[in-house]
Amino acid sequence: MSMIHELEAIIADRKANPQTASYTNKLFDKGLDKIAQKVGEEGVEVVIAAALQSNERLISESADLLYHLLVLLAHKGVTLAEVEAELRNRHQPSAINSQP
Numbered sequence: 831m832s833m834i835h836e837l838e839a840i841i842a843d844r845k846a847n848p849q850t851a852s853y854t855n856k857l858f859d860k861g862l863d864k865i866a867q868k869v870g871e872e873g874v875e876v877v878i879a880a881a882l883q884s885n886e887r888l889i890s891e892s893a894d895l896l897y898h899l900l901v902l903l904a905h906k907g908v909t910l911a912e913v914e915a916e917l918r919n920r921h922q923p924s925a926i927n928s929q930p
Contacts, residue, residue, distance in 0.1 A: 834896065834910065841904045857901050865905050868898045 831839075844854040857865050872895035879888040903910065 834900070837897065838900050838904070838910045841900050845904055854901060857898075858905060862902075862905060865898065865902045869895070869902050872898050 841854055844852050845858060848855045848858070857868065872891065875891040876888065876895050879891040900910070903913070
């Protein structure tokens, strides 16, 4: 299992079995607006890191963005598998393109 799938499982476990000291649970408790805000903030920080900072900073901010996106998906009941299926669907040749 990849780390991103492990993280998805950890987030799902926090949602099902809340822990008071968990940052993830604090986000869930604050609701959709706060979670979505964090995704937006982290997205901006990724852009800034890419344009103006080191690759190490870009990696760190990208990890933050992926984490918050996984929390948002979990909050909305969307799985990473569903997102992966959408990506897979977008990259399959269409019937029109495969005809001679």
